[in-house]
Amino acid sequence: MTSNDRIALYYSPQTRATGTRVLLEELGAPYDLHVLNMKAGEQRQPAYLAINLLGKVPVIRHGEALVTEQVAIYIYLADLFPGAGLTPALDDPCRGPYLRWIAYYGSSFEPALIDKFMKREPAPVSHSPYSDYDSMLGALEAQLSRGPYLLGERMTAADILWGVAFSWTMMFGFVPRKDIFAAYAERITSRPAFQRITASDAEMAAQHAAACGG
Template identity: 80%
Template structure:
C-alpha cells in the first residue's frame, strides 16, 4: 500500500457500516464513500450484489483487495494502519485477547441478540454458537467491568466495534441497560470521531428517507 491508496467504503448511514467509518476516522485513513440508499433498496441491486452477494454493508475495497464482514474489516484496517495504535502487535500479549473479543462479537454476540430480538429459542446449549443469551452477555459484562476499555487501559479498534454495537442494541432494547454497558458505550460515543460521524449519518439518513419517499 502507498500513501496515495484510498479505501473505498461501501456505506449506508445508521447501519453496521457506521462503525467502519468511525474506525477509518480514528485511524486517520484516507477513504471515499460509495453510498447506498438502503431505504431505496440499492443494496439489493445487481451492481452491489456483485460486490457482496449477501447485500450487506459494510464492504471495503483497497486496490485489488475486497473485504466484507465487519469483523474481518476491523482487523484488516487496524492492521493496515498500525501507526494509529489501535491494534496490538503480533508479539503483544494483548493480541490474542484482542482477536478473541473481536471474534466474539461476530460469532457469539450477533447470533445471540438476533435470536433474542426475534424471540426465537436458541439451539441446545451443546450446539449453540453462544451457549445461551445470559451466559454470553455475562462474559462480556465481566470483561468490560475491568475497564475503562475492553483490554483495560488500552483503547483499540475492538472498542469502536463494541461501543457502537452496545449503543444501538441498548437503544432498541435488545441488550439491557446495565451500568457497565451504559458507561462503556457513553465513553466510546464521547469520542470526536463518533460525534462527527453520528451527525453526518443523521443528515445522510434524512436525505435518503426523503429521496425514497419514506
C-alpha cells in the same frame, strides 16, 4: 498519495457500516464513501451484488483487496494503520485477547442478538454458538469490569466495534442498560469521531428518506 492508497467504503447511514466509518476516522485513514440508499433497495441491485452477493454493508476495497464481514474489516483496517495504536502487534501478548473479543462479536454476540430479536427459542446450550444469552453477556460484563476498555487501560479497534454495538443495542432494548455497559458505550460515543459520523448519518438518512418519499 495514490488512489490505491485510499479505502473505498461501501456504506449506508445508520447501519452496521457506521462503526466502520467511525473506525476509519479514528485511524486517520484516507477513504471514499460509496453510499447506498437501502431504503430504495440499492443494496439488492446487480451492481452491488457483484461486490457483495449478500447485499450487506459494510464492504471495503483497498487496492485489489475486497473485504466483507464486519469483524474482518476491523482487523484489516487496524492492521493497515498500526501507527494509530488501535491494534496490538503480532508479538504483543494482547494480540490474542484482542482477536478473541473481535471474533466474539460475530460468533457469539450477533447470533444471540438475532435469536432475541426474532423471539426464537435458542438452540440447546450444547449446540448453541453462544451458550445462552445471559452467559454470553456475562462474559462481556466480567471482561469490562476490569476496564475501562476490553484490554484494560488500552483502547483498541475492538472497543470501537463494541462501543458502537452497545450503543444501538441498548437503545433498542436488546441489551439491558447496565451501568457498566452504558459507561463503556459512552466512552466511545462521546468521542469526536463518533459524534461527527452520527451527525453526518442523520443528514444522509434524511436525504435518503426524502428521495423515497418518506
